[in-house]
Amino acid sequence: MSPSVTPATDNRPDSGADLLLPVPDDDGAPFWEYAARGELRVQACSGCDELRFPPRPCCPHCQSFAAHWQRMSGRGRIWSYVLPHPPLLPAYAALPGYNAIVVELADAPRIRLVGNLVTAADAPLNSVEPARLRIGAPVRAAFHTMPGGVTVPRWLLERP
Amino acid sequence: MGATLKDATAIAGIGQTPFAKQLPASEKALACRAIVAALDDAGIAASEVDAFASYTMEETDEVEMAKAIGAGDVTHFSKVGYGGGGSCATVAHLAAAIATGQASVGVAWRSRKRGSGPRPWKNTQVQLPTPGQWTRPFGLLRPADEIGMLARRYMHEYGATRDHLFNVALACRNRANQNPAAIMYERPLTREMYMTARWISEPLCLFDNCLETDGALACVVVSAERARDCRQRPVYVHSAAQGLPAQHHGMVNYWNDDPLTGPAWTAARQLWKGADLGPQDVDVAQIYDAFTPLIPLSLEGYGFCGRGEGAAFTEGGALEIGGRLPLNTGGGGLSEAYVHGFNLITEGVKQLRGTSTAQVPDAATCLVTAGEGVPTSALLLRS
Numbered sequence: 001m002s003p004s005v006t007p008a009t010d011n012r013p014d015s016g017a018d019l020l021l022p023v024p025d026d027d028g029a030p031f032w033e034y035a036a037r038g039e040l041r042v043q044a045c046s047g048c049d050e051l052r053f054p055p056r057p058c059c060p061h062c063q064s065f066a067a068h069w070q071r072m073s074g075r076g077r078i079w080s081y082v083l084p085h086p087p088l089l090p091a092y093a094a095l096p097g098y099n100a101i102v103v104e105l106a107d108a109p110r111i112r113l114v115g116n117l118v119t120a121a122d123a124p125l126n127s128v129e130p131a132r133l134r135i136g137a138p139v140r141a142a143f144h145t146m147p148g149g150v151t152v153p154r155w156l157l158e159r160p
Numbered sequence: 161m162g163a164t165l166k167d168a169t170a171i172a173g174i175g176q177t178p179f180a181k182q183l184p185a186s187e188k189a190l191a192c193r194a195i196v197a198a199l200d201d202a203g204i205a206a207s208e209v210d211a212f213a214s215y216t217m218e219e220t221d222e223v224e225m226a227k228a229i230g231a232g233d234v235t236h237f238s239k240v241g242y243g244g245g246g247s248c249a250t251v252a253h254l255a256a257a258i259a260t261g262q263a264s265v266g267v268a269w270r271s272r273k274r275g276s277g278p279r280p281w282k283n284t285q286v287q288l289p290t291p292g293q294w295t296r297p298f299g300l301l302r303p304a305d306e307i308g309m310l311a312r313r314y315m316h317e318y319g320a321t322r323d324h325l326f327n328v329a330l331a332c333r334n335r336a337n338q339n340p341a342a343i344m345y346e347r348p349l350t351r352e353m354y355m356t357a358r359w360i361s362e363p364l365c366l367f368d369n370c371l372e373t374d375g376a377l378a379c380v381v382v383s384a385e386r387a388r389d390c391r392q393r394p395v396y397v398h399s400a401a402q403g404l405p406a407q408h409h410g411m412v413n414y415w416n417d418d419p420l421t422g423p424a425w426t427a428a429r430q431l432w433k434g435a436d437l438g439p440q441d442v443d444v445a446q447i448y449d450a451f452t453p454l455i456p457l458s459l460e461g462y463g464f465c466g467r468g469e470g471a472a473f474t475e476g477g478a479l480e481i482g483g484r485l486p487l488n489t490g491g492g493g494l495s496e497a498y499v500h501g502f503n504l505i506t507e508g509v510k511q512l513r514g515t516s517t518a519q520v521p522d523a524a525t526c527l528v529t530a531g532e533g534v535p536t537s538a539l540l541l542r543s
Contacts, residue, residue: 020301022293032293053415054291060407079414080313083362084305087279092299100300102309102414112414114295125299130362135316152297 018091019125021150027055030069036151038143041069042111053111074141075106076155078117081133098125099133103155106138118142118154132157165434168259170387170394171251171541173202173380174506179343179497181275183374190376191220191271192228198378199229203391204265211236211263211381213250215500217243220271236263240402242410244450244493244531245423247501248539252400254381264382270502271376295412304369304451306411307533308361311453314420315363320471322363325452326354328487329367329494331479332449336491339517343371344495368452370493377502379509395512398525398542399435403427404535411533423536424461424529431538432463439463442540443523444511445485446504449492454532455479462527462538481518489518504528505539512543 024032027043034041043055047064058065081101086093098116105111119127121142138158145151175197177183177190185193199206209231212222222237236257240246247270254266279302300306314320333349336342349367357366387394403426409415413422432438439462447458456470464485465473479487490496490507497503508526510516516523523543530537 019299020296022297024293025291028291028293054294054409080309080316082300082305082308082312082364083359084299084301084308085359085361088299089301092301095299098299100295100298100305100309102313110417112419114298114300114412116298135313146297 017147019146020089021146021148022152027057031055032150034069035143035153040072040074040141040153042072042105042108043067044070051108051111053113072105072107076103076139076141077106078102078133078135078137078139079104079112080135081117083130095124095126097130099128099130101133101155103139113153115153115155118156119160120156121154128157163260165255165259165397165400166436167396167398167542168384169255169381170384170396171379171509172382172387172390172392172394173198173200173204174378174509175199175201176341176377176503176506177375179341179373179375179499181343181372181374183273183276187219187271187273187376188224188228190374191225191269191378194271194376194378195225195229195267195269198267198380201392202380202382204380204382206230207232208265209267210234211254211257211266213238213240213253213266213268215239215243215246215250215270216241217500218270225267225269236266240537242531242534244448244500245534245536247448247505247530247537248400248528249402249530249537251379251381251397251505251539252402252537255397255400258381258383264386266381267378268381269376269378270500272499273374274498275372275374291409302361303411304364305361307451307453308364309412309414310419310533311451312363314453314457317420318468318471320456322355324456324471324474325368326351327474327479328449328452328455329354332488332492332494334480335489335518336495339490339496342491342496343373344491364451364453367494370450370498371495373497373499375497375499377499377506379505393513393543395509396542397539398437399431399540400538401427401430401434402535402537403430408535410535413533420457421467422457422461422532423534424458424532427529427536427538428462431540435540437525437540442485442525442527444489444520444526445487446489446492446508446526446528447487448501448504448529448531449488449494450498450531452494455487458529458532461532462529481520486520489516489520501530508539508541512541
């Protein structure tokens with residue numbers, strides 16, 4: 001494979017193979033770099049301290065171009081969730097009953113991240129019984145390194 | 161005082177191809193058929209067309225169309241973004257161009273082979289216009305998943321239930337059952353069918369999702385004065401609006417401060433500002449229905465009820481013929497055809513001509529909306 005091409009999927013036959021990998025853009029790249037270190041960080045304006053998500057070059061509040069990445073506690077609550085069913089990409093169809101959730105961060109409730117609720121950082125996307133999903137349930141971030149070497153945040157129930 | 165859009169222009173012609181899961185003709189051929197039919201409906205020669213408007217996701221473009229149908233010199237052309245959010249804006253752009261003298265005969269069209277074409281979520285190499293890096297790795301793959309997320313939150317906050325979503329699906333299906341052109345003609349829907357249907361993205365089931373359809377539609381816009389000399393009764397563009405709210409994120413509005421007030425709210429403020437009428441004056445509505453939850457969200461946004469009251473609004477047959485607000489009287493995207501909402505525009509015209517297959521008696525005003533959940537647009541039509 002040409003080193004200049006970023007694969008959109010990972011093809012190794014491990015658990016989680018063929019799940020889509022994030023394709024970072026310039027603004028989003030630091031999020032994934034911090035995630036690889038096990039840190040959940042959100043872009044913040046260096047001018048007015050407002051957090052913003054998704055990342056972008058300019059602060060919508062004060063138009064400053066100076067930004068830094070603020071570390072979050074990793075705690076949050078389930079804001080909403082869905083249980084996708086086929087037709088799906090094959091890697092996701094192979095995980096029946098998997099969930100996708102939106103988490104609102106405890107430190108910044110207007111910052112909401114899409115993720116998955118799992119029983120352990122490296123557990124499959126369908127490891128939590130769907131009946132356990134509940135809006136408002138407290139969750140905390142854990143970090144999972146996907147087969148392609150990219151680390152993504154996942155979410156664990158605070159009261160499993 | 162500038163030029164005003166209010167009743168300055170009218171839709172003088174409409175045209176469409178058959179709708180089917182799979183049509184053999186190319187998108188270009190289908191587009192030509194729809195445009196030629198719309199011009200014939202209006203009684204206007206193709207050589208008079210000098211304006212074109214369509215969607216950015218349209219596979220055919222104005223250069224091809226102008227040449228193919230035999231248009232004359234074209235002086236206005238416009239493409240509107242965001243998929244189904246662009247439908248009403250195509251007419252709005254033509255109306256603005258004609259009202260300000262930039263053109264005299266405009267054609268808006270949509271040709272689509274969604275029924276036999278690729279599914280967007282299967283394309284893993286391309287990041288969709290939504291910021292895919294934040295959603296797709298987690299298996300939030302399809303528009304149904306993205307809207308399902310909003311729907312679950314809406315149900316949680318306001319006590320909306322699957323029965324409310326069924327009310328929406330049923331109203332559209334009942335109207336399609338009256339419309340021989342609809343994919344779901346003579347295919348009734350029952351509550352049991354709905355409640356036992358397979359899930360697509362819980363809380364959304366099969367019948368909460370629009371169809372996948374091949375087909376093309378078009379309409380012709382001219383000045384109000386010109387329209388009065390055309391073959392059909394004019395349908396005036398009374399007001400038109402686009403809406404992209406502050407801090408909006410297409411399809412995944414949960415990064416907005418207030419995720420349950422989507423683009424409908426922004427478009428509605430502009431629409432009513434430019435109108436002599438209000439929501440209480442609307443006789444029939446064609447509201448974009450790629451997914452059933454978009455209807456309660458839109459009912460709130462366009463002011464038919466208060467915030468959080470959209471689900472309850474659907475109760476008691478309110479969306480049926482004879483109800484408080486008859487909805488999607490051709491069957492809509494859920495049951496007539498999913499052609500990025502263009503069939504809602506042509507159905508609005510049919511209602512105001514008095515020629516709908518599910519005619520609302522004496523309908524004189526019709527709201528037509530484009531996709532909610534993406535930057536959107538709307539039209540208020542009157543006879």
